[in-house]
Amino acid sequence: MAESPNRPAHPLDAPEAAAGGSACGSLGHTPAASICAVPSRCVRCDEPLTTPLVCGSCRTVFPAANEYDHFARFGLPRTMEIDERDLERRYLMLSRGLHPDQFAVRGTEDKLLAEQLSAHVNDAFSVLKDRFRRAEYLLELEGGPQRAQEKRTPAGFLAEMLEVNEQIEEARGALDDSARKQMASLRAEITKRRDAFLAEVAQAFASLPAQGDLRRPGVLLKIRERLNACAYLEGLSVQIREMLVS
Numbered sequence: 705m706a707e708s709p710n711r712p713a714h715p716l717d718a719p720e721a722a723a724g725g726s727a728c729g730s731l732g733h734t735p736a737a738s739i740c741a742v743p744s745r746c747v748r749c750d751e752p753l754t755t756p757l758v759c760g761s762c763r764t765v766f767p768a769a770n771e772y773d774h775f776a777r778f779g780l781p782r783t784m785e786i787d788e789r790d791l792e793r794r795y796l797m798l799s800r801g802l803h804p805d806q807f808a809v810r811g812t813e814d815k816l817l818a819e820q821l822s823a824h825v826n827d828a829f830s831v832l833k834d835r836f837r838r839a840e841y842l843l844e845l846e847g848g849p850q851r852a853q854e855k856r857t858p859a860g861f862l863a864e865m866l867e868v869n870e871q872i873e874e875a876r877g878a879l880d881d882s883a884r885k886q887m888a889s890l891r892a893e894i895t896k897r898r899d900a901f902l903a904e905v906a907q908a909f910a911s912l913p914a915q916g917d918l919r920r921p922g923v924l925l926k927i928r929e930r931l932n933a934c935a936y937l938e939g940l941s942v943q944i945r946e947m948l949v950s
C-alpha cells in the first residue's frame with residue numbers, strides 16, 4: 705500500500721463514528737468503564753476495529769496514540785476484570801499489525817509511527833497483564849491517592865506483619881531444612897493474602913461511586929490501603945525468595 709499524502713483522519717474522528725456514539729474523542733472527561741469498549745470501523749477498509757491504533761484487516765496505522773490510556777489502546781474498557789487471554793490476543797494482533805515488516809514498503813513517517821505505537825503497546829501490555837500494576841494504573845486514572853501521598857494500610861495489617869517479619873528473621877538466623885519448608889509455605893500464604901487483597905480491590909473498583917459522589921474518596925482510599933498492603937507483601941515475598949535461593 706502506497707503512502708497516502710492525505711492520511712485518513714483517525715477513525716474515531718470520522719462523522720459516522722461520532723454518530724455511532726463512541727466516546728473516545730472525549731477520553732478523560734467521560735466516566736470510566738464504557739470508553740472505547742465498542743470499536744468503530746476502519747476509515748480505509750470499513751472493517752471493524754479491535755483497537756483504535758491499527759486496523760487488523762488493511763494494516764492502516766492511526767496516529768494519536770498518546771491520546772489513549774492503556775485500556776483504550778487495546779480497545780478495552782477501564783476495568784480490573786480483563787480476560788487475560790483476550791488481552792493477549794489483542795496484543796498479538798497489535799504487535800503483528802505494527803511489526804516493522806509491515807512497513808518495509810511504506811514511508812518513513814508510517815514506520816516511525818508504528819515504532820512509537822509498538823513501544824506504547826508494549827508498555828500498556830506489561831501494565832495490564834499484571835493484576836497489581838493494572839490496579840495501580842486504574843487507581844491513577846480514577847484520580848485516587850498515590851502511594852507517595854498515602855501510605856496507610858488496612859487496620860491491623862502492620863501489627864500482623866510484625867509477627868511475619870519476626871518469623872522471617874528467625875528463619876534467616878538458622879536456615880535449616882525445616883526453616884526452609886516453613887518459609888516456602890509462608891511465601892505461599894503471602895501470595896494468597898495478596899490475591900485476596902487484589903480481589904477486594906477489584907470488587908471496590910466494580911462498585912466505585914461516580915465522580916462527585918461523597919462516598920467515592922472513601923472507596924479510593926480503601927483501594928489505596930489494600931494496594932499498599934500488596935506492595936508490602938510483595939516485598940516480603942521477594943525477601944523470602946532471595947533467602948531461599950541463597
Ligand SMILES: [Zn+2]
Nearest residue numbers: 746749759762
Ligand atoms: Zn482497515
